[in-house]
Amino acid sequence: MAERGREPVEALGALGALDGARRRALRLAGLSAAADPGMDRFARLVTRLLRVPVALVSLIGEDRQVLPGMVGLPEPSAARRALPLSHSLCRYVVDSGEPLSISDARADERLRPGPDVRELGAVAYAGTPVTDGSGLVLGALCALDHTPRTWSEAELADLEDLAAACSAELRLRIVSAQRQAAQNVLETARAAAERAQGDAERLEHEAQAGLDHAELLLRASEELSQTSGLEDLRRRLRDLFVGVGKPSYVGLLVADDNELHRIPDPDVVHSVEHELLTLPADAAFPSARAMREGRTVFVPDREALVADYGPEAVAFFDRMGFTTVLCLPLWGSRGLLGVLVTCWTNPHEVSTPERAALTAASGYTAQAVERALYLDERISIARQLQAAMLTDLPRTDALEINALYQPAADEEMIGGDWYDAYHLPPAGSGDVAPLMITVGDITGHDMHAATVMGQIRSMLRQATLDHPPYSPAAALTALDVACSVLPIDVGGTLVHARLDPPGNTGGWALTWSNAGHPPPLLRTPDGVVTTLLEHDVLLHPGLGAPRRTETRRELPPGSTLLLYTDGLVERRGNDIDAAIAQLARLLARHGARPLPELLRRISNRMAEPPPGDDVVLLVLRIP
Template sequence: MAVAGSAWVPGEPGAPSAVLARRLDAIGTGAYVVDPQGRIIAVNALAERLLDRSAAALLGRDAHDLLHRDSGGRHMPRAQCRMRQAFHAGRPAQAETDYFARGDGSLLPISWLIAPYEAGADETATLVLFHAVDRPVKTGTRADPSAQPLTELERLALLAEATTRLTSTLDAEETLRRLVTLVVPRLAEWAVIDLITERDEVWRAVVVHGEGETLVHHDDLQGPMPPLPEDSPMPLSRALRGVASAVAAPETYQREPDSGIALEQRRLFEATGMHSAAIAPIRSAREVLGALTLGRAGQSQAFTPADLPLIEDIARRAGIALDNARLYQRQRKVAETMQNHLLPQMPRVPGLEMTVRYLPAPNASQVGGDWYDAFRLSDDATALAIGDVVGHDLEAAAGMAQVRNMLRAYAWSQQEPPSRIVERLDEAIMHITDVTMATVILSRVEETADGHWQLSWTNAGHPPPLLISHDGLARYLTDGHGILLGTGLGRRRPDATVLLPPGSTLVLYTDGLIEEPGHTLDEGLDRLRRHAAALAHRPLASFTDQLLRRVRPADNDDDVALLTLRTPARPSTGQAAPTTRP
């Protein structure tokens, strides 16, 4: 979720401010979020009531200028504002008395706490929690969070940060990293995470020690764990079964171990020097996923049962995030398997080289509507096709498979030009598929009597093929262009024909290769043409890989299909080089 630096209309449904406001509403105190410039980007309903200001009156405004006042109701100089100083320092801070200006002009005595957090990739924001106080009290800050119990405001801030950070990623490894940075060193010097794998094996996934501001990973203490005992009363075993949380000490595991896990826990205490640990289950709504162990060492106070509810709440949020990440990874795996089965084997055509690549959309489910195909026809010509069915999900992939298979059937059975075959396809998909819109290029490649190669094609709304000569002259084949599939207009489609020069390279691609936010399509086409010309001398596999690496936009959120073909350097009917697949 983008927070800082994003552009949106405040209060717009579905905008980041609205999404974040809904999360803030779960906090039992006034709350708002500011971006790195100090502008309010989200506010909850309780803050609106306390400040007597609507969200529309708050969003986009500088929080200091709008709200911060001294005890006399005057605007507070920025250099004297404690909250502003902590904000610029990027550190958590709190004060038990200050004043905000309400919408009706009155002063609101408040107690506040602020905490910076990561709002997304390379983005930061600051959470501000506050509530009204009846009388001024002494200010204070906490130097060592583990040295004394957290205040209720600090607990709320930590849980709010946990909710925001843990639920904003679908990567399991990133979820674990964020979980560790939430609790170390804020709650403990050590964090240990044991996970139950999908094969019901226990794996010690994380052992981290906080040394000042640095997190040190102890790989030697991580790895496979003994089987989970069914009835052990020991704290970690109970937590991994989802029975209960517990406080433990080295003495807990000094007795005769009742299982291999108990023995590993004894070794953990000895290796880390922890004198106190709090252990809580990591569970989702469906199952127990593991256990979180927080350990204190040195002069830190020991955990007590009163600390467990907070740690349980954090572990519960981590369980939800991990479960979502696992479900997402399973979906990606299913989708990836499906895509691998959908991608066709390329034919071996004597005299021609062919290479294909497919890159899924980075933020989709590993499949989409982009596709390529190549197959021999009944008259010994070779059909090349590339297309794009609207969408980036399993439904789009299923539609793509329907379109591709229908095109294969028509091209094989009908001895007709590409234009007529695509006309039949267009008519058919309107009636027997759920595909609403698609583009396609269908072409025939065949050897002429004098040993040259000829390309005939029709283009249904797809980006034009690119032809590069052996000497690096590149041009787009813009002839044969017609409307995309699925319009229902039933227009006749044109054909075009060109002789492929010896040693030339033909590039068929989908729009994910050339489209880039903030840039025109012509700019993308020009980028592809220039890089393809510069790479024309490379072997075809290297040409294709380098073209993808150089041309595909870094912030591309679309899948890419790419098919390249190269003719012999001189007219010939020799054996073709092997075809490579992704």
């Protein structure tokens, strides 16, 4: 039988450099100079089917051939499972891409001196290409015999069939490796996408946190600059800290000597404010430490609280459910004003930007606290002054008398509303003394108005007592003259009245003069309410000494007389006459009730919404 592949053998030159496609295919197949069970199986099949002593699965590399499948090769080549290219007949198969069979390599002048014949004893050779999925030749499946041999067509066909099966195995491995590589690439891409998404979410979170922090500072600068007292400040703090990292509780503690006093929320009572309203400066609490040391105190978790603070603090925070606490000192122009406490129920990592934003917000809070303390102090003094100016009502069994003073809704508006009541000298020994009553309103809502009110009240008393028989009109005329001469810038309204004790009719007599004031209301025993409309001009320095008149009216037993200031009936956008009519209906309905209850009902009904001006009510009842 003629030798197959004779012409390609004669035409072969040196093996060229391994191209990139072959390198990739060999790498993906995962075969090297190491025994591979699958490839060894193909070598064993060749020895059995072709009855040869040596069979190889040879893969050609750039500088050597590796033998992952091998049977019958002598040592040391068998141990190394690799041969130099000079020992490789398989390289001719790879270069030509065609099967090659040689009966006796010694008879070929080009092969006889080769190391294949000399060292390996490869006398007869048959080899068939092993390829990948694209037909690229990677190596050869070959059979070697130590004696000359003529290869039959059946033997060469069996070798080709085994080579095809070996190629299929290589292709399967390459495809699996490619699939695994693709899976690795996919997983790497997925991991990269997840990292990118995580980075994007983190950046979005940081951007949102930055916006929240900027919004916090903007709201703090706007909201806290408008506070009018500690209660108002505490109310605004409740909704100030929103957005990323919103605390579960924000507390305001104000320093007073060696204590911290918690300012409770006026609208939402928190359990903290039930249990702990005052803390001594030496208490083993984070807020007390912030006060003592004048610095920010941060407690990240319960372990830190246990390590650095007392058992009382630990038990308290456990009851409240707080885990993370940040205490910020509030510094004012005169020193430490208090501590702003922010608490979280879940562990919260306070980032550097968040701490900076909270510190800046605490600065605005400190300014608001300082302003509130100043206003509260000023208002307290003014309220005390005004309360001192209000008359203690005279005690008498002859009349029932009661009064109510209600400050304006805006506590800064210290008004000039007042009431007055005092006895006059009786006509004779043992007689019932007459009673002078006054309700007035000096224009203005400040300390000046309150001061002028005190002066006018005293001057009117003096004018009344200096002009027997104690005419209300005469006293008002004297007051007008005094105000036109003295440097008193006074404007306002008032009702000045005298109540004379019962005569033959059994009732009291009312004589009054009205200087531009809302009309008094009189309820008679039958429940009918009369509006006492008679009045003159108001008090004003530009009017000089106008003519004052007075009116007299008998008050039968059981009558109720109500005097009030305009803060009760005057509202912006409302009709004052309609409000006076409503007041008259309330007096008609409830006028028989005890006087304190009557005043309370009138105040509750007429003071909604809360008045923007002071309100004075004075009520008398004839027994």
